[in-house]
Amino acid sequence: MTTPSTLADWLAHCERLHPRTIDLTLERVQRVRKRLGLGFDCPVFTVAGTNGKGSTCAMLEAILLHSGYRVGVYTSPHLVHFEERCRIGGEIVEAAALLPHFAAVETARQGETLTYFEFTTLVILRLLSEASLDAVVLEVGLGGRLDAVNSIDTDCAILTSIDLDHMDYLGPDREAIGREKAGILRTGRPAIVGDPVPPQSVIDHAREIGADLWRFGHDFNYRGDKQQWGWAGRARRHNGLAYPALRGANQLLNASGVLAALEALRDRLPVTAQAVRNGLAMVELPGRFQIVPGAPTLVLDVAHNPHAVATLAENLDQMGYYPCTHVVFGAMKDKDIETMFARLLPLVDRWYFSDLPTPRAATAQELRALHVRAVAARAPGATPLPPQVQASEHPAPRAALVAALEAADPADRIVVFGSFFTVGGVLENGLPRRTAKHLG
Incomplete structure (x- = not known):
């Protein structure tokens, strides 16, 4: 060698x-x-x-x-x-x-x-x-x-x-x-x-x-x-x-x-x-409910299990009012993804599912299918979902974030969470923050 x-x-x-x-x-x-x-x-x-x-x-x-x-x-x-x-x-x-x-x-x-x-x-x-x-x-x-x-x-x-x-x-x-x-x-x-x-x-x-x-x-x-x-x-x-x-x-x-x-x-x-x-x-620690300055509001969090996602949901709920919440999400396939969805479904208007560069990860297509199942499995009387929830699939976290930025208004918020690969993927080549829409 x-x-x-x-x-x-x-x-x-x-x-x-x-x-x-x-x-x-x-x-x-x-x-x-x-x-x-x-x-x-x-x-x-x-x-x-x-x-x-x-x-x-x-x-x-x-x-x-x-x-x-x-x-x-x-x-x-x-x-x-x-x-x-x-x-x-x-x-x-x-x-x-x-x-x-x-x-x-x-x-x-x-x-x-x-x-x-x-x-x-x-x-x-x-x-x-x-x-x-x-x-x-x-x-x-x-x-x-x-x-x-x-x-x-x-x-x-x-x-x-x-x-x-x-x-x-x-x-x-x-x-x-x-x-x-x-x-x-x-x-x-x-x-x-x-x-x-x-x-x-x-x-x-x-x-x-x-x-x-x-x-x-x-x-x-x-x-x-x-x-x-x-x-x-x-x-x-x-x-x-x-x-x-x-x-x-x-x-x-x-x-x-x-x-x-x-x-x-x-x-x-x-x-x-x-x-x-x-x-x-x-103290500083990237990726732990990290709020990046600018518009729209951007939140980065490596929450990747139900307990962490429950905390993320609580933190998001305490942030105040945003007209629309966009979420970029990628995760390992061995995680309890449906339970993670259940915690966040009432808070999210648009989902951007992402492939990740590891064979351990669920594909964007698999995540979307699990999302559909999680919505269908909601109990009667559960907290209502936002109207007209949308979902899309993307080949990488950065591509998903760019799509979210293009769709978001300056007053909205975008949440990037899931695996370290998800948050790392949007940080890797410098964080895209604004599109022509946000520049006016």
Whole structure:
């Protein structure tokens, strides 16, 4: 094999190594990690959950950066460029910085058939381990117990919401899924559980292994009004906080878990109240109920399961009046798409279904057929649908967005949601925003 020389070459190499995209086990990763001598001397936060992981990582990173710490972050997947998966000191890493670590993992692999995610996770972990960091924030990719990120022992585990997603891999219900996600917990170390009603399996596992369990509503909580909010933990309070810069109904819940994690590790990573205020006020995370300035209003959201779509629907409902709501939608075929439709049908006037550049995705034609089924399956007495709902099919998210822009009036709103591929697809070559219609 010719040694890859570019990031694109290495990523293509990673895609060819294993016959399956997902093959949950820690054994292969642990063997290669040990050969690499991978480990961290600084505190490690590991974040798992069905939704809210990205927001939690971003808020944790922002507060630590405003405290003066050098922070490394690993999240996945990316929206446009692979390098987005790793940030050091708040900056996305350069492709060139990753290349020697690909070579090192390839050498240490010694024939192990790593998946794309396993190989690239080890690459980024190795980069972070050599970056002289004060703190590391790691987002779990899928589940927890058998995810490649869990090859690193955490100093503080954070579990966000736990709901139904990836059931083929994680189990048929919240109890089974919670058990898998609780696999990131460690004996004697803080386990922050932000889900207000966590599965009993999470609580049982934490107690069985002797983790330091912090539960929302028991060990930490928040209260708020329209102007400000406050948080209380075991021994610390924050009052008169401005709302986080990240929009959405669940962000106070995510922020509460972050503040609990920081209190739990305050002896190793002390943060000031001002750093908390500044971090929450300035945090950024593309694609999470991101409202892009301009006309028509444009909302980008990577909601890709029923729980996340229910939150999206609540957020959209609170935005105010728009004459017409246009939705660009693309999703993986293994998702509960009809339930996702059911959440949003009353809010949407025009659907623009999109193909996505992966064999895992449902086609635009399949999405349209599922939409018809979801409409037909609505119960008598359900919230009425907008009159004259329209739908169309498009070969790519960008083409769907252009069609929506051409149809929309300046006072309308356009929502792009579904897979990371959907949002990434409209961002990839610069966001189209205005047509001749909007220029007057």
